[in-house]
Amino acid sequence: MHACSNNSVETRVLLHFVLWNVKGLNNLVKRSKVFSHLKSFKPDVMFLQETHLNINSQKRLSCKWIGQIYHSRFNYKARGTAILIRKGVPFEHSEVISDPNGRYIVVVGKLFNTPLILANIYGPNWDNAQFFLNFFSTLPDLNSYKLILGGDFNCVLHPQLDRSSVRSSNNLSSAAVAINSLLRSYGLSDPWRVKNPTTKQFSFFSPVHHSYSRIDYFIVDNQRLPRPRSQSY
Template sequence: MQNAPENSSRKGLGLTFTSWNVRGVNDPVKRRKVLTHLKSLSSDVIFLQETHLKRDFHIRLRFNWVGQVYHSSFSAKARGVAILIRKGVLFKHHSTIADKQGRYIIVTGELQSIPVTLLNVYGPNYDSPDFFRKVTRSYTSLFE
């Protein structure tokens, strides 16, 4: 295993992004294991799919190292997406579009003073042009 190069994200010149379909984090033991593993990855921005958390329960994703949580929920048994931003990462939130079906979330803001749009999608497991048109319409509405 090599040491991180001098210009790694730990030196402040970049950010680390992680995406993970967690297949549910309702169980406290599983949630703790998932969040502990994510912390060990030193990810700065994390995209989670299939959180299976009700709206009021996404606060449980805010461990001591998590600074901000943005989410879209459906039910405790299906869907749900979340974006976690590590404490210490400069993020100024501008707007959020959260799908009522818990399939996507779009968050705009400034990440380390750079304008960004963060998009986390948990698409249906079948071809659904209507779903992807809906996501595209939501995204493009930000720029109208």
């Protein structure tokens, strides 16, 4: 889980964003625990990955304190991404871009009258640079919108810092090369890494490799979006 609080210059309102790979929400008991835990963070916007909900079960994302639900489904055993917005948050959507393979959901709209894109992504767990190139090509013109992108990228962007174990080769994957190039091209950054340039902190444990890694990120606009005030894993 990755939490990020962002202070809007235009409104001086502090908004709390949370992202979490929930690894399935079909089970009632687990779903209840997930939403109870989410609520304890007092989030305004939630990015969930691996919801594992199909068209008939995505209503399970409904909750009394959630006002808006945007979901990209695949099937009840895999993938699925969702953006949930708390009641009272004045976000007005104008367009929704939903991946038919359940890998991402993009919501275009306005927040406090500021044009904004919310994008949640669940990257492939294999080296697939083309996926990220295709994803960025679906985004509307970033010169006209601020962007908050979050999700489980399934990709280490800085091997020496974002892995707990030292491998014989710390070469970047082709996906990481593509992502880093896209961030530079679009003027985007990983604000946690900007604030913690040498810190090692992780979001995922691999029992197969017996190692930790940081593969979950929030990505924000360098120039037009104020830097988040606080972030934590």
